[in-house]
Amino acid sequence: MPLIRITSGVSFSQLPGKSILESGERSDIGLPYSCRTGRCSSCKCLVLSGQTELLSAELGLTQEEKTDGWILSCVRTAVSDLDIEVDDLGELELYDSKILPCRINFIERLSSDVICVILRLPPNSGFLAMPGQHVEVIGGDGVRRSYSIANKLAENLVELHIKKVANGSLSEYWFKLAKENDLLRLNGPLGTFFLRDTRGKNIVFLATGTGIAPVKAMLESIEHLSAENTPDSVTVFWGGRTPEDLYYDVSEEKSFLRYVPVLSRAHQGWDGEIGYVQEVFVEEKPDLTSTMVYACGSDQMVHGARDLLVGLGLPTNMFFSDAFVSSAPV
Numbered sequence: 001m002p003l004i005r006i007t008s009g010v011s012f013s014q015l016p017g018k019s020i021l022e023s024g025e026r027s028d029i030g031l032p033y034s035c036r037t038g039r040c041s042s043c044k045c046l047v048l049s050g051q052t053e054l055l056s057a058e059l060g061l062t063q064e065e066k067t068d069g070w071i072l073s074c075v076r077t078a079v080s081d082l083d084i085e086v087d088d089l090g091e092l093e094l095y096d097s098k099i100l101p102c103r104i105n106f107i108e109r110l111s112s113d114v115i116c117v118i119l120r121l122p123p124n125s126g127f128l129a130m131p132g133q134h135v136e137v138i139g140g141d142g143v144r145r146s147y148s149i150a151n152k153l154a155e156n157l158v159e160l161h162i163k164k165v166a167n168g169s170l171s172e173y174w175f176k177l178a179k180e181n182d183l184l185r186l187n188g189p190l191g192t193f194f195l196r197d198t199r200g201k202n203i204v205f206l207a208t209g210t211g212i213a214p215v216k217a218m219l220e221s222i223e224h225l226s227a228e229n230t231p232d233s234v235t236v237f238w239g240g241r242t243p244e245d246l247y248y249d250v251s252e253e254k255s256f257l258r259y260v261p262v263l264s265r266a267h268q269g270w271d272g273e274i275g276y277v278q279e280v281f282v283e284e285k286p287d288l289t290s291t292m293v294y295a296c297g298s299d300q301m302v303h304g305a306r307d308l309l310v311g312l313g314l315p316t317n318m319f320f321s322d323a324f325v326s327s328a329p330v
Contacts (some may be wrong), residue, residue, distance in 0.1 A: 030089035038075035039325035050082030131217035135188030150213035152220035193322035198231040211297025278305035
């Protein structure tokens with residue numbers, strides 16, 4: 001079996017028929033990931049030597065990135081010994097994902113096209129997640145859709161912010177049929193979008209739409225950090241088209257952060273920032289040498305922010321993201 005070596009010094013064997021990501025997981029080596037479908041670029045790796053083959057479409061990379069040697073570990077398999085450059089998760093142990101029954105505990109409309117759903121897990125579920133991770137909700141017909149966890153878990157309750165999607169497989173259920181105490185299934189936790197060591201760093205969150213959900217969970221986590229583990233500063237840039245899109249009071253009871261709301265289609269009475277979150281952030285001329293950026297929301301924003309900030313000097317290993325991509329079959 002081909003041997004896969006990472007620049008951190010760890011190595012693992014490529015398993016037959018499995019992706020590089022899966023092979024690493026089977027060897028207890030955590031690599032960054034999110035969608036597992038080749039649509040986002042959370043699992044992006046640079047090939048230093050060796051050959052790989054595609055398992056399915058690699059949609060999350062530009063042609064330029066492919067030419068430069070970048071691959072997505074969730075849809076690639078090694079066909080020779082392989083050296084790749086990627087930030088593995090080191091000795092950090094993630095919680096195992098599992099499928100659990102759950103019931104709708106509460107539903108609240110946050111805006112015309114966003115609802116808050118609180119799912120109630122069995123008392124003995126033992127479900128744990130890192131703030132920022134996501135889950136799959138499994139509908140009655142087996143359809144799975146991913147949603148970020150919006151709360152620091154407590155009392156077996158999982159908070160989700162769900163946006164209405166035109167012709168979405170589960171949108172019809174969520175916005176017209178769902179009711180309290182409905183029985184569903186949940187698979188998780190999933191993904192590697194969560195806070196790393198933030199001590200001595202300036203933390204910047206870039207969010208669009210319901211991308212604020214995992215940010216909310218991370219902020220609740222930061223709020224409870226001990227004094228010696230807190231970051232130097234925390235700033236949230238949250239973008240939407242209209243004021244209604246900013247459905248949550250980010251700064252409520254959080255004196256440790258600075259909140260910058262941003263609209264791309266501001267009306268005449270809007271006195272906040274106008275444009276796109278990554279551009280508003282850059283206009284402040286930040287010191288990128290001491291900054292960690294966490295971006296969540298539209299695929300366009302995440303990719304645009306990464307390209308812009310890395311181009312301005314942000315180290316690639318200081319940019320963490322979770323891009324919301326389509327769940328429909330490729």
